[in-house]
Amino acid sequence: MKSAQHPFQFFTVSYLTRVGNQTGLNLSGLLDGLEKCNDATIFHHTFQSLSKHHFLREGFSNDFAQWALAACNRADLAETLAGLDIRDYLSLADLRTDLRRIVADYCAAHPQYAEQTAFEPFYFCEDIEVTVPLGVEAGTLEEFRQGVEQLTHASLYFHFISSRLRLQLRTNDFSIWLSTSMGMNALAQRLNSIDIYTNTLDGVRTRLLDLVHQELTR
C-alpha cells in the first residue's frame, strides 16, 4: 500500500463564543453591525453557524438568513442571504462585502421594512478557535479512511470546510494531503466536489468514505 510523503495529522477544534456589545434591532441595525463587526463575527454567523446546524439537510445556511426569516419575516431577503455559498469565499472580507451588499440593496429597495422592529434582536457574536491535535495520524489511504471514520463533527468540519479560510484556497485539508502527499489528484478533486449544503455532515462523511473506499478497492 502506498505511503504518504508526510502523514496527515488529525486535529479537533472547539469554539469559544464571545457575545459582542452590538445588536441589530431591525434590518438597518443588521447592516450597521455587518459594517462594524470583526471577521471573527462574520465567521461565527456563517461558517460556524453552518457547522453548528450540520444535522439540518435543508433550508439553514447562516444566522443572518435565519434571522431575516424568523425575526423579520422577510422570506425574500432570507432566501438571498441563504444563497451565499461559503465555499465560494477564501476571505471573510469578501463574504462580508457580499452580505452587506445584499442587506443594503434590500433596505434601499424596501425602506418600509428597514426600520421595522424585529421580533427579537440579532446579537452579534464572535468565535475564538482552539485547536488540539487528536494524536491520530494517517500514513496510508486506509489509515486516512479509519481516521475520518472516527472524527467528530467539529473535527470533520475543521478539516473539510473551514480549512478554506486557513488555506486561502478553494480546497480542503484532506484534498491537499491526498494531492500533495499521496499523489491522488483525482480523488482529491472528487472529495472537494461533495456538496455540503444538501448533505448533513454525517452525509458528507459517508460520501467521502465511499469515495475513499472506491479508491482503495480499485
Add this chain to the structure above:
Amino acid sequence: MTVAPPPLQTPPRSQPRPPHLDEYAPLLGAATIAELRALAGPLQARTAQMVNSTAVGGGVAEILNRLIPLLQELGVAIRWDVITGGNDFFEITKAFHNALHGAPYNGRRGAFETFLANNEQNRARMNLDAEFTVIHDPQPVALINARRPGAGHWIWRCHIDLSRPNQTVWQFLEPYVLRYDGAIFSSPEFTRQLAIPQYLFYPCIDPLSEKNQPLEPEFVGKVLSRFGIDPKRPILTQISRFDRLKDPVGVVRAYRIVRRYFDCQLVLAGGGAADDPEGGTVLEEVRQVAGGDPDVHLLDLPPWSAMEINALQSASTIIIQKSLREGFGLTVTEALWKKKPVVAAAVGGIPNQVIHKHTGLLVHSVEGAAYQIRFLLSNPALAAKLGEQGHEHVREHFLITSNVKSYLTLFLHLLRQT
C-alpha cells in the same frame, strides 16, 4: 378536568452516583469522548476551582454535581467550594437575585455592608489559589477581592438574565464584576454591555439523569393511567410552574381552539402551587378557565417527580412552552431531547433551542400557538422530523458534555493567552 393524585414515587430517591464519561459514549459516540480527552490533554493537573452558594437544590448545584466529576475524570485538578452564610445574608442575596431580574429593590439598610462582610468571611476561610477560578452568580461575586495581582484567571459565571437589572443593585455589583477576566452568560439575550469579555455557555441537561433517561413503556403507561390520561388520543403538554409568566391560561385557550378540530387532551404539569401562594392562585385561575373539561389535566407535582415528568414528556404528542417571559427554558431542552415536536414562544433563551421550522415552531400569540399545534397534528411526518432535528440540536449543544467542552475550551484559551 382532573386533579392530580399523589405521584407514583415518594422522596427521597437516593442520589445516584454521577456517571463516568464512558457511560455517555453510547449516546454521543466514542469520538466525542475522545475529543474531550484530547482537549483536556494540555490541562492535565492544572488547578481549577468553582464556587457557588449551595451544594444541593437548584439548577447550578445540579449542573456542578455532574460537571465537577467529569472534569476531574478528564484530569483537571478541579474542586468545588460552597460559601456559607446566615439567613440575613441569603435574604439579601435573594433580594439581589430578584432585583437583577428587574424587580424593585427594597433592601434593608446596611444590606450591602452585610453582603460584603459575608463575602470577606468566606474569603478568609477559603483557599482561592487555583489557576482558573469560576465564581457562580452574584452571591460570592466579591470573592474577587482574594485575587492577587497577576495570579490566575478569574471568571464570573452568571446564570441569570442581566439584561434589565434594577440599577441600585447592579451599580453596587458591577465594579466587582468588572474586575474579572470575563463573564459567562447562558444566552446572548441575558448579557449587558460590559468592558470585559462575555462568553456564551448554554445551560445543559444530563441525558443520563432521571428526568431525561429513556423509560420503560410500562412505567410511562402507569403514569398516564395514574393521572387518568388516555394514551390513545393526542396529548398536548406544558411542563412548568403554575406561574403567570408561563401563561397557563393562554395554553388552555390555545387548546380550546385546537379542540374544535382535534379530539385531544391537555396536560399542564408542574410545581409551585403548594409552596407558593401565587402558584395556588394561578392554579385556581387555570382551573376556572378549564371549566371542568375532563380532558384538561392540571397536575401540581412535588419537586421529586423527575421520572413522572419524564414519563409525561415521553408520552406527549406535542410539547408546548407558551411563556410570556422565560429563562433559558430547560423544559424545552428536555422535550427536544425526547424527540418531541415543540411549539414555543419566541422569548428568553427559547429561540436558541427552537429554530423556527427546523427544530420546532416559534409562536407569538395564543392563536399562533393553536394554529401551529393544529398544523403539527395534521402533519405527523413533519412533527417527527422537527423532533428528530431538535434531538440532534440538543445533542450538539445542550448536554452536560457540551458544558464540559465549553469549560475545557475556555481554560485552554485563557492558558494560551498567557
